[in-house]
Amino acid sequence: MKMQKGNVLLMFGLLLHLEAATNSNETSTSANTGSSVISSGASTATNSGSSVTSSGVSTATISGSSVTSNGVSIVTNSEFHTTSSGISTATNSEFSTASSGISIATNSESSTTSSGASTATNSESSTPSSGASTVTNSGSSVTSSGASTATNSESSTVSSRASTATNSESSTLSSGASTATNSDSSTTSSGASTATNSESSTTSSGASTATNSESSTVSSRASTATNSESSTTSSGASTATNSESRTTSNGAGTATNSESSTTSSGASTATNSDSSTVSSGASTATNSESSTTSSGASTATNSDSSTTSSGAGTATNSESSTTSSGASTATNSESSTTSSGASTATNSDSSTTSSGAGTATNSESSTVSSGISTVTNSESSTPSSGANTATNSESSTTSSGANTATNSESSTVSSGASTATNSESSTTSSGVSTATNSESSTTSSGASTATNSDSSTTSSEASTATNSESSTVSSGISTVTNSESSTTSSGANTATNSGSSVTSAGSGTAALTGMHTTSHSASTAVSEAKPGGSLVPWEIFLITLVSVVAAVGLFAGLFFCVRNSLS
Known part of the structure; x- marks a missing residue:
């Protein structure tokens, strides 16, 4: 009887403890637990696998995942931290996201804020859509509307406002002022751009100053460039x-x-x-x-x-996924990765299969490393080896095989044949590339044919570009018509009606070009444009001769008129 009474008291105590632990409006504290979930209240998790709070305060230390939909979240050494509305503070975390509010991330892989202020230090990515962003030693800092300041960051982009980037890989402004130092690329569509020790600095309309940069191009304004890599x-x-x-x-x-x-x-x-x-x-x-x-x-x-x-x-195309072997079937999932097996994804963010068949419909990303991939209206389709057919897709990439892309944003083939029509970018590293009305067509080794394309580049082989903005060949043959810039480092270059044709080693032929330069080779220039305001000697002589003849004729006419009137 005493034992039964003791058991009843023990069970009653356990029930009270369980009720206190699962109450949605109370405080939960977990240590070294697999999961801690609070719907409304305060949550403190230490060394837990997952800590989630829908509304309230969440504090997680060395946890696998901490998510707060509404409230304050503080995470240290966590793998994943998300806050939809409120204040988010993440330290040494892999991912920290805040949709509206303040986000502070230190040594985190990614920190994103849709509206509010974002401060990231030594983070891989920091992106606020509207507000102020301050990034130090981060991989990427992007601001759509507001002020962006990036130091030692990989990429800093501002659509409309002022951007200051130091030691960043890329700094881009659509309208405003851009100042980049030791950056990989600095581009300004309209405004002033200053780049120092950058790989590429381009300004369509404005002033551009580049020092020790690999490429600096300005369509209308002044440009100063000195090379490096x-x-x-x-x-x-x-x-x-x-x-x-x-x-x-x-x-x-x-x-x-x-x-x-x-x-x-x-x-x-x-x-x-x-x-x-x-x-x-x-x-x-x-x-x-x-x-x-x-x-x-x-x-x-x-x-x-x-x-x-x-x-x-x-x-x-996954944020972080590692699988040694198995099969994956994902529907409306963010990331699915399988190293060996079959993958079928529908309306999923990312589906990846290293060996097998993949079929994706209306998915953001579908990737097959070895096999057949058929994608329709998808954002990204990437097979590494096999055949790929993409229609109206944002990105189509094939590392080895045949690739056919129509009205796609990007078509890339590392080894094989690529045919792109009305695509934003078509790239072939080794093989044949044919691009029509595309923004960029690049071939590292193979033949490239580009028509009405923004940029056509071939590192070694033959390149033919018509009405393209830029055509560059490092080693091979380049034929350019009505292009803004044509450059060949080693090989033969033929440019007609191009803005600039430059050949460092090889033969260059330019007709009606704004500038034609050959450093080590034979150069033939036909009707080459001359600097504004200057005349060659034979033009000066011809003008002087015509003026003298006109003056002599005028005086002779006056002389005969006066003589006839006197007689």
């Missing part, structure tokens, strides 16, 4: 193409259009990636912001972060 190898073999910085301490490295690719010991291949680092093993990164492998093989495509400590990891 960097590729360094201490011990081993390094091959870098159009990359800002390529460093290999010991081993082989191949980087294409990447900002930074570093390999301490092993082989590294990076294409259009922000940063690819391998300590020991093989790493392949394409259009990824960060791909890191300590020991093993890692393949990342268009991913924010893909990390593999030991084994194989494949991530595409």
Whole structure:
């Protein structure tokens, strides 16, 4: 009887404890728990897997995920932190997002604020849509309307207002003033642009000053440019193409259009990636912001972060996803990644399959590394090896195979054939590229044909551009008609009615061009435009001769008229 009474008291106490722990309007404190959830009230979680608060105060330390929809959230060393309305403070967190309010992120991977003030320090990305943004040593700082100040940031963009960027990779303004120092790219459509030690500075209308930059182009105004780029190898073999910085301490490295690719010991291949680092093993990164492998093989495509400590990891267009093996079926999901298996995604943010078949409809991103991909009205479609057909898609990318894109924003083929019509960007690293009415057509190795395109670039092979704004060939043959700028570093260059034609080593032929320069080769200029206000000697002589003949004729006529009248 006493034992039964004791059991009843014990169960009653447990029920009271359970009720207090699950009350939606009370305070919850959890330590080393897997999950802590509060619908309304205060939540404090330490070393927990997940801490979520819908309305109230949430404090999480070293937690996997902390989300607050309305209230104040303070997170330290957490993987994910989101606040929809209120104040968000994140330290050493991977992701911190606030839709309306104040967001303060320190050493976080991403900090985003839609409306309000955002302060990010050493963060990878900070984006406020309207308000003030202050970023230090961050990967990206973007402000659509307001003031943006970025220091040592990778990208700083302001659509309308003032932007000041120091040691940033890219600073862009649509209308206003832009000041960039040691930045990769500074572009201003209308206003003043000042760039120092930047890779590219472009101004369509305004003043541009670039020092030690790789490329500086101004359509109407003054431009001053002096060149630079960097590729360094201490011990081993390094091959870098159009990359800002390529460093290999010991081993082989191949980087294409990447900002930074570093390999301490092993082989590294990076294409259009922000940063690819391998300590020991093989790493392949394409259009990824960060791909890191300590020991093993890692393949990342268009991913924010893909990390593999030991084994194989494949991530595409995902914020952070690593899967060794399995099958994934995702519907309306943000990120789904499978290294080996089949993936079927419908209306999903991201669906990735490394080996198998992928079918995506109305999805934001569908990626297949090896297999067949069919995408309709999707934002991004990327197969690494196989056939890809995209219609009215924002981005279509094929690393090896055939790619056909119509009315797409971006079409990219690393190895194979690419046909793009009315697309914003068409790029082929190795193969044949045909672009019509596209904004940009680029071929690193192969043949490129661009018509009415904004930019046509070929690093090694033949390039034919008609009515294009810019055509550049580093090694090969370039034929340009009615283009604004045509540049060939080594090979033959033929430009007609182009604004500027420059050949550093090879033969250059320019007709009716604004400027034609050849440093080491034979140059033939036909009807080359001369500086405004200056006349060549034979023109001065001809004008003088005509003036003398006219004066003699006038005096002779007057003489005969006077003589006839006197007689």
